[in-house]
Amino acid sequence: MSTDLQTPSAQATTAEAATAGGGTTAPHDGASRLTFWRVLCSEWIKLWSVRSTTTMLLVVVAVVIGFGALAAGVSTGEVTPADGGGGPGGPGGFAADPFSLVMMGSTFAVLLVGTLGALVGAREFTSGMIRTTVAAVPRRLAVLAAKAITLTVALVPAAVVGVLGAFAIGMAVLSGGGAATVTLGAAGWAIVGTIAYLLGVGLLGLALGFLFRSIAGSISTLIGGLLILPGIIGALLPESWSEILKYLPSNAAASFMSITPPADMLGVGAGVAVFVAWLVLALGAAGYVFRSRDV
Amino acid sequence: MIEVHELTKRFGDNLAVDHLSFTVNPGIVTGFLGPNGAGKSTTMRLILGLDRPTSGYALVNGRSYVDSPAPIAELGALLDARNADKARSARAHLRALGATVGLGGGRVDELLEVVGLTDVAWQKAGSFSLGMGQRLGIAAALLGDPRVVMLDEPVNGLDPDGILWIRNLLKDLAAEGRTVLLSSHLMSEMELTAEHLLVIGRGRIMADMPMQQFIANATGNHVHVVTQDGTALRDLLAAPGVAVASDAPGVLDVEGLTAQEIGIRAAAAGVVLYELTPIEPSLEEAFMTMTRDAVEFHGSTTRHQPETTGAIGAADKDAA
Numbered sequence A: 001m002s003t004d005l006q007t008p009s010a011q012a013t014t015a016e017a018a019t020a021g022g023g024t025t026a027p028h029d030g031a032s033r034l035t036f037w038r039v040l041c042s043e044w045i046k047l048w049s050v051r052s053t054t055t056m057l058l059v060v061v062a063v064v065i066g067f068g069a070l071a072a073g074v075s076t077g078e079v080t081p082a083d084g085g086g087g088p089g090g091p092g093g094f095a096a097d098p099f100s101l102v103m104m105g106s107t108f109a110v111l112l113v114g115t116l117g118a119l120v121g122a123r124e125f126t127s128g129m130i131r132t133t134v135a136a137v138p139r140r141l142a143v144l145a146a147k148a149i150t151l152t153v154a155l156v157p158a159a160v161v162g163v164l165g166a167f168a169i170g171m172a173v174l175s176g177g178g179a180a181t182v183t184l185g186a187a188g189w190a191i192v193g194t195i196a197y198l199l200g201v202g203l204l205g206l207a208l209g210f211l212f213r214s215i216a217g218s219i220s221t222l223i224g225g226l227l228i229l230p231g232i233i234g235a236l237l238p239e240s241w242s243e244i245l246k247y248l249p250s251n252a253a254a255s256f257m258s259i260t261p262p263a264d265m266l267g268v269g270a271g272v273a274v275f276v277a278w279l280v281l282a283l284g285a286a287g288y289v290f291r292s293r294d295v
Numbered sequence B: 001m002i003e004v005h006e007l008t009k010r011f012g013d014n015l016a017v018d019h020l021s022f023t024v025n026p027g028i029v030t031g032f033l034g035p036n037g038a039g040k041s042t043t044m045r046l047i048l049g050l051d052r053p054t055s056g057y058a059l060v061n062g063r064s065y066v067d068s069p070a071p072i073a074e075l076g077a078l079l080d081a082r083n084a085d086k087a088r089s090a091r092a093h094l095r096a097l098g099a100t101v102g103l104g105g106g107r108v109d110e111l112l113e114v115v116g117l118t119d120v121a122w123q124k125a126g127s128f129s130l131g132m133g134q135r136l137g138i139a140a141a142l143l144g145d146p147r148v149v150m151l152d153e154p155v156n157g158l159d160p161d162g163i164l165w166i167r168n169l170l171k172d173l174a175a176e177g178r179t180v181l182l183s184s185h186l187m188s189e190m191e192l193t194a195e196h197l198l199v200i201g202r203g204r205i206m207a208d209m210p211m212q213q214f215i216a217n218a219t220g221n222h223v224h225v226v227t228q229d230g231t232a233l234r235d236l237l238a239a240p241g242v243a244v245a246s247d248a249p250g251v252l253d254v255e256g257l258t259a260q261e262i263g264i265r266a267a268a269a270g271v272v273l274y275e276l277t278p279i280e281p282s283l284e285e286a287f288m289t290m291t292r293d294a295v296e297f298h299g300s301t302t303r304h305q306p307e308t309t310g311a312i313g314a315a316d317k318d319a320a
Helices: A011-020 A036-048 A051-074 A098-102 A104-127 A129-136 A140-176 A184-212 A215-236 A239-247 A249-254 A268-292 B040-048 B090-099 B105-115 B130-142 B160-175 B187-193 B211-217 B230-237 B259-269 B283-292 B304-319
Strands: B002-011 B014-024 B029-033 B055-060 B075-078 B148-152 B179-183 B196-201 B204-210 B222-227 B243-248 B251-255 B273-279
Touching: A036 A051, A036 A140, A036 B090, A051 A098, A051 A104, A051 A140, A098 A104, A098 A140, A104 A129, A104 A140, A104 A184, A104 A215, A129 A140, A129 B040, A140 A184, A140 A268, A184 A215, A184 A249, A184 A268, A215 A239, A215 A249, A239 A249, A249 A268, B002 B040, B014 B040, B014 B055, B014 B196, B014 B204, B029 B040, B029 B160, B029 B187, B040 B055, B040 B075, B040 B148, B040 B179, B075 B130, B090 B105, B090 B130, B105 B130, B130 B148, B130 B160, B148 B160, B160 B179, B160 B187, B187 B283, B196 B211, B196 B283, B204 B211, B204 B283, B211 B283, B222 B230, B222 B259, B230 B243, B230 B251, B230 B259, B259 B273
Parallel strands: B029 B179, B029 B196, B075 B148, B148 B179
Antiparallel strands: B002 B014, B002 B055, B196 B204, B222 B251, B222 B273, B243 B251
């Protein structure tokens, strides 16, 4: 079959090889074709074969529920009914309505979820594993996509259990202390928003991991961008510039993480759009950079 | 088969691979030789698509490696045994790799057995010694039963048993009709394993020929003689074009005469010989003779200096 390739006759051979589209070489016995599903399987194995994944996810659940219950307990009797106020991570800081109160833990969970994302994104670059990965899966965007999907699938149960658990336990504590509560029906979309924010932050961490190729660099950028930058910009820039604060990822997310969007933030629709835009931007940049750089 | 055509890779001002063209044929072990920094590893990375070539291309079994339908079944590579996640077990590492072409735990266990890591399959790769890491890397390279095997310094850190094992393994793989490209800076090992040689220096091909021819081309045939009377034999052999060296009384190293000629002359003069051994130059000697005059070859020492400063200059410009 390959005798005609004995002497590489430059472009003709390449063109033929390119258009042949895999006709010449059948995969070996046992080995099958590389497909996106198989890349997903590979990334799934990788994700769960390092202990930090399970640990981090368990800690996320514990932190979201634990801090929510704690905050509810501490503030019993002091909360006012849900009528707006700062969401978690927003410049308002400490929550003032029952829902935001029991979701206290999600602010801390953001750090953990973002760190997990950054670990998934950057650890292969720091260990050199990425070369083994790209040699096995030369289609690099498939690697990034598979990492994003497997990370999200792994985060969903932790985020759902954590947020719903915090809501149920937190509201029970509030109600037991005679404080105002909100119903699941009223908080439905805010709960979905909070879960989505946690997933989104995981993906932001992943994208930064691919961009910076360093665990420390991506984690500090993520924490700086989500938690510190809003405060710094708010403090340093003139009042008239405060409009841009709304467009930072954490503040955009604050609009869909509370029952009523905070007064000084974007509306729910605009908040979702801005946050998704940040995600698309980060993952797009990660994909572009990963595809074009040598590994 | 691997075909490399006019492959070029530039890092800033440094031309790491310079219009390299060669073919690695199936059925034999091809040795890839060259000093550190000659471009061996970069060439392998370009073949795998880890680095993008500045120009030129590389084909694996007739097509670009990145277009392979089942990459690790097409070409198995060991570039650096440290290219594994230290927190992951050897078995999980191979499971993740095998999953890309649908290979399951059975095949992984088979390979762990082949490389002798069965007992430590569940240990983290980070706890492995250099030799064990190397075995894991070799297992990863062979996992997909690839038709082309490309190993960069595979004997690094292996014990003598491991070195013998990999030598026989590579020969067996070639005998099965696979394409085997092996880089090593251990000349003696290369001489025992490879049938064909690719020698590169400063990113360019210096030699592309069978091992036997490469060694035969090199001058330096000499004869080791042990005699009763070293002084007499030395006088007997003295002639233009003949060099006689002696490390010890009665022990001569003769260049420029064959063993036959020395024996005839000694017999005629009645000089007793204890030993008369023609010495073929080793690959190492052949390599050294070939490269002695090629100033360009010594990339990492003599001529590299100005380039390094050039690269720093470029980096400064980038930073500014």
